Amino acid sequence: MTTDTASPHIDVAPPRGWRTWFTQENLITTVVGIIVAVAVFLPLIALVINSFLVLDDLGFDTEWGLQNYREVFQGRVIRKALVNTALISTGCTILATLLGVSLAWVNARTNCPFREQLEPFNLIPFFLSPFVGAIAWHNLASPKVGLLNNMAKSIFGISFPLFNVNNLWGVIWVTGIFFAPLVYLFVVGSLRRMDPSLEDSARTTGAGLLRTTMTITLPLVTPAILSGAIIVFVTTAGEFGVPFKLSAPFGWETLTTQIFTKAVGDDANHYLGAAMSMVVGVVTAFFIWIQHRIIAPRAYTTVTGKGFRPNLIDLGGWKWLAFGYNVFYVCVAVILPIICLLFVSLHKIWSGSVIWSELTFWNYQKVLFFWWPESIDAATNGIINSFILAFGGASIAMVLAIIVSYMIHRTKGFGSKMLDFLSVIPIGFPGIVLAMGVLVTYIKTPIYATLWILLLGYITRFFPYGQRNISSIMMAVSEELDQSSRMAGASWLTTLRRITIPLLKPGIFAGWILLFVIFLRELSISIILYSVGTETLSVGVYYLSNFENEPMTAALSIAQTVALLICVVIFRKVAGKEALTA
């Protein structure tokens, strides 16, 4: 016998051995954890503090008080903006959910012709800029210069304007069609992975096709639908570009357009802007909390991860209606806007109809030829800055995402839980809200008015998207793969470099391109944090739309759209078809 059978039971407080804490892993993850915590919390704390500071009448001194909040809820303009925001968010959520769920069902569960070919086109709006969508629809369906209205006039002789998107309905329409893919992505995965026996057993009890769909299929994906709807609601509440282009100039302000006027310009009042941001942020964070805590955990209880081949429903003759519906969506969300912008961008002056003899590339020269003295700086700067920000931001954010995911899934204890929490918080706050926080935090530091402040805002707001890409793979990769590398003699960093990261490569690429796309079209953070010289692509579009003319705006919009579409193609190549589906 070589062992003590009865080992003495020692009940002392375990000695702490604090020196054993200092390992490569602990040091690096702690430093990254602190950086992330500071980056996320500092702007939010600054936002809270500033929202309780009231600017006096002269605009020089501040004192503590609730006056800003009183202004938000009682001031005539801002209260109306609050109501408009609620109306737009609700309307958009309904429209996007109807579109997203129906398209997902048609593509995933029916025999709609060409559904596999149509699916990538259904998802394109996810990658494009809703602001550009608003510009396109402004040119398609304004009362005077709208292409569709003028065509209706010349073809059918309709003298009154058929469409008018310069109001709240227009905002709901454009945000609705652009955010429908968000719902689609939440729902389509659940529909595809659903155990077909759940529906089969309903059929055997005598329920018909339609009845089974309405009483079994859709209720089973309800958590996914609700998740998608909440994300759309929150995204719309924080959307700046679309209401800025379509409704604000015509008297329908929203909270985001109001925050914008308080952040920059002659009327600037950061404290009031902070209070408005707080109101938006508290509401959106609450909704995200509900989604995260209550709805998302239920999403997979009936939908297992096994690879099922779902039942396809034979629509009979109706399948052509489904096909027509799908094509209609692609037309209004992708094809019409792009064609319209293309035509507008090829005219020196746009008057609502195509003049074939006067097509010119002049506008493209003005906005793209940065070496040309007559080019417009805001546009050319924007292109260069956006590519720098997108490249640098996506790279830094993915490095953070890898380490944060590692901490969440491979370490235990307080740090892991805190980072999991920190990675959700930025999703709860719209870009414009977080940007307001970043602005009031760093306005007196040297990074203000540089690209660094934009980079900071981008990464803080969007690194969770990259982190989710990594986490989903990391959860599927056994921890033992890392551990066996340590046992083989490799240090923590070497293991990260040679084992962990190579295994995560698909997720890293997909996350990187996704962030690249998001940064390339980013507007609501940029519009708060930019200054002369640090314009971004979308800020360039904003500048042209405000201070130049529609054709030039359209030209830069087309340039941005082309860049984004190239990214979409690369993304699908790298990430595969199912990569986006939640």
Place this chain on the structure above:
Amino acid sequence: MTDNNYLQVDYLVKYFGDDRAVDGISFGIPEGKFLTLLGPSGCGKTTTLMCIAGLHKPDAGEIRIGADPVTSMEKSINIAPEKRNIGMVFQSYAIWPHMDVTQNVAYPLEIRNMAQSEIDDRVAEALKIVGLTDMADKNATQLSGGQQQRAALARAMVFRPRLLLFDEPLSNLDLKLREQMRVELKRIQHEIGITSIYVTHDQAEALVMSDEIIVMSKGNIEQSGGPHAIYARPVNKFVSDFIGVANLTEGRIVGNGGAGTGTIEIAQGGEDVQLPCLLADGLAEGDDAYLSVRPENVNASRKPVDGPRIEGEVIQSVFLGNCLDCRVKWGEFEWKVLAHSRERLRVGEKVYVSLDPDHTLAVKP
């Protein structure tokens, strides 16, 4: 004795939250031996292994390999896993899917900055020992479960570690392959003569492979010893129940005959029977104890036998070819009996049960 041990673990404690997963255990193993930590899931065996590997940090205790402490919480020492020079085979094999077999096995040698020619020689040698020479260029994902297992073993031993750890390596294989790999693993371990610690919940695996077995439950060591001793002389109810099959029933020690023998009294349905038995260490007259006897040491016959009389009824008799698996009901208790197949006991028959006193044990509750 502990001075002779190559690996020595002393007073190891590991908490998970408030749960004391490893409860101050101590054990050791001489060089070149094969030690198995055996127990049900949640008994702390894998946690103990992880602490030895350095992948978990214990809350208290000391772990020594050879003369060097690799973990000593009192001295604030906890060497990183990669500095311990320990090979480990994981439950999932953990073959890296982005490398081929050769790259997997060469990895520990590359980390140690060996010359390419030596790496090639050692990898070839390791693959030969595990019988994977033909698979050298295959991608990890192309290997079967058993082949991945062999590749993992090659990778764990290629750098000639001081210690080899196995974390339930056979539990993902099907039964036939598992039985084959048991023998194979033991052969390889013997061939390279490396000190090994093996974690499993499968008692058959432990009995076949080990030089020494430690039975654990709830973070504590229940018993340790050679396979034969563990099977033939369990010290308490838990070990008796966990290893093999045993008839276990409550009783009391009523006599001590010296030299480890004694008498246990068991009662069933108003009948008291006193049986001669072997006493586990520490049991004295008057103690509560359990009677433990293996089915193959229980005899059932139609004719009365000398000594204590236990009369029961056969309620199950299953013919297994070489033996009969019977249940004999005696009061509320059912005796499990492995009878010789020529006995032909039938259900409903009255039989007399007798126990072999040399294999009848009184064990601690």
